[in-house]
Amino acid sequence: MTSVRQGIATEIPVAGRRTLAVLQLLAMLWFGGCGGVLTEIPDLNTPDGRVFAERCGACHGKPFGGHGITHGVPDPRFRTVLEWQEELARMEALMREKGMPPLTEVERETISRYLNGHAKP
Numbered sequence: 001m002t003s004v005r006q007g008i009a010t011e012i013p014v015a016g017r018r019t020l021a022v023l024q025l026l027a028m029l030w031f032g033g034c035g036g037v038l039t040e041i042p043d044l045n046t047p048d049g050r051v052f053a054e055r056c057g058a059c060h061g062k063p064f065g066g067h068g069i070t071h072g073v074p075d076p077r078f079r080t081v082l083e084w085q086e087e088l089a090r091m092e093a094l095m096r097e098k099g100m101p102p103l104t105e106v107e108r109e110t111i112s113r114y115l116n117g118h119a120k121p
Ligand code: HEC
Pocket: 033, 034, 055, 056, 057, 058, 059, 060, 064, 074, 087, 088, 091, 094, 095, 098, 100, 111
């Protein structure tokens, strides 16, 4: 987060308003799309929500790659049931790639139930 703010502060005098606007748009998309802080995510403190937070937060609670932004777990309300099916498969492939233990049948069902229960209509 700090790095984004510093980035904006140093960009303004150099590249002017357009850069700022682009950065703001990116920030809005990023934080909007991912639900922002953990506390805004619905029903995290339920049996299903906890499995979701634990398995998906293993990566999503930490900075990604080089850019160092932490944004918490993704917000289930930003994708439809169908989109979550695809996303879940994609994430399972990423987990395999990173050598993480794969989701068990029960975990996959639990996380799907959580996501589908809060998905975009
Ligand atoms: C192995 C680490 C890892 C795990 C575990 C993981 N993800 Fe991700 N996820 C990533 C990375 C890295 C990206 C960004 C790159 C990309 O989209 O391919 C990402 C991107 C996403 C995105 C798209 C960007 C966004 O935030 O809107 C969604 C949605 C998502 N993950 C959901 C999940 C869900 C749900 C789970 C739990 C089943 C999960 N992820 C578990 C690493 C992980």
